[in-house]
Amino acid sequence: MLYSPRSNGNPTSGIHAGEMAARQASQSPPARDDGDFCGMRLAIFGCGGMGREVADIVRRGISSTDPIDLVFVTDEPDGPVQGIPVIRPTDLRPSDKICFAVGSSDDRRTLSVRFSHQPLATIVASTAIVSSSAKIGEGSVLCDYSVINNSALIGRHFQGNSFCQVSHDCIIGDYVTFAPRVSCNGWVHIEDGVFVGAGAVIRNGSPGRHLRIGKGAVIGMGAVVVRDVPAGASVIGVPAR
Ligand SMILES: CC(C)(COP(=O)(O)OP(=O)(O)OC[C@H]1O[C@@H](n2cnc3c(N)ncnc32)[C@H](O)[C@@H]1OP(=O)(O)O)[C@@H](O)C(=O)NCCC(=O)NCCS
Numbered sequence: 001m002l003y004s005p006r007s008n009g010n011p012t013s014g015i016h017a018g019e020m021a022a023r024q025a026s027q028s029p030p031a032r033d034d035g036d037f038c039g040m041r042l043a044i045f046g047c048g049g050m051g052r053e054v055a056d057i058v059r060r061g062i063s064s065t066d067p068i069d070l071v072f073v074t075d076e077p078d079g080p081v082q083g084i085p086v087i088r089p090t091d092l093r094p095s096d097k098i099c100f101a102v103g104s105s106d107d108r109r110t111l112s113v114r115f116s117h118q119p120l121a122t123i124v125a126s127t128a129i130v131s132s133s134a135k136i137g138e139g140s141v142l143c144d145y146s147v148i149n150n151s152a153l154i155g156r157h158f159q160g161n162s163f164c165q166v167s168h169d170c171i172i173g174d175y176v177t178f179a180p181r182v183s184c185n186g187w188v189h190i191e192d193g194v195f196v197g198a199g200a201v202i203r204n205g206s207p208g209r210h211l212r213i214g215k216g217a218v219i220g221m222g223a224v225v226v227r228d229v230p231a232g233a234s235v236i237g238v239p240a241r
Helices: 017-026 049-060 105-114
Strands: 041-045 069-073 097-100 188-190 211-213
Touching (some): 041 049, 049 069
Parallel strands (some): 041 069, 041 097, 188 211
């Protein structure tokens, strides 16, 4: 699991080919260093299904002799959830590292602006496989058995649910959501705020031309995407239309 301190990047900026070199220079490859948790408090915004899944990932990934200080954050706390305290945003400490465990890309974008003063946590499940050549943006969550392959570049606040995969040379923007079992094959460029539903498969592009999913597009569960998807479009089915 990785806790990474926040850089001073623009929280709403996208990930584009021209920025790749800068991102590669500024981001460290994910590493599992449970010691990073020592003495810190992790604040998970949202205690719904995703929040509880993230809490499980965090609690499973650390040794029982080194318990992590973990809290949920919501606007209307209503007592502890599964033994984890729930606090208001006003009760956050400046040093708390926060991650946004909400499924909506738009909500994560809004939260990243609202909590721009707070350091970000990047969470990688102990069962996830991440190539040493891949780059993961701050605030991202990689759930169990997700796979990020060679030279993949992933933006900020990516949410990769269980068993999703991002193949080699993909470029994934900010606030992108992959539901469970999404399969994104090589040389695909997914722009900011795209939602990809459970079990969707995205055909590979080529070295000379990435297959492109435009900003804010929605790919339905089970879709098979065989060509570019325009920004803002919703597509379903096989082949996806
Ligand atoms: C594509 C999607 C966003 C559309 O949602 P929606 O706008 O609320 O659509 P509706 O449920 O009203 O369905 C509209 C029609 O499309 C069909 N449809 C919906 N999703 C479909 C899909 N993924 N594949 C094929 N058909 C689908 C419905 O059967 C319905 O058909 P009908 O008009 O003949 O009855 C949604 O169905 C979806 O796939 N969401 C992803 C869910 C997911 O992956 N969740 C995991 C969260 S981590």
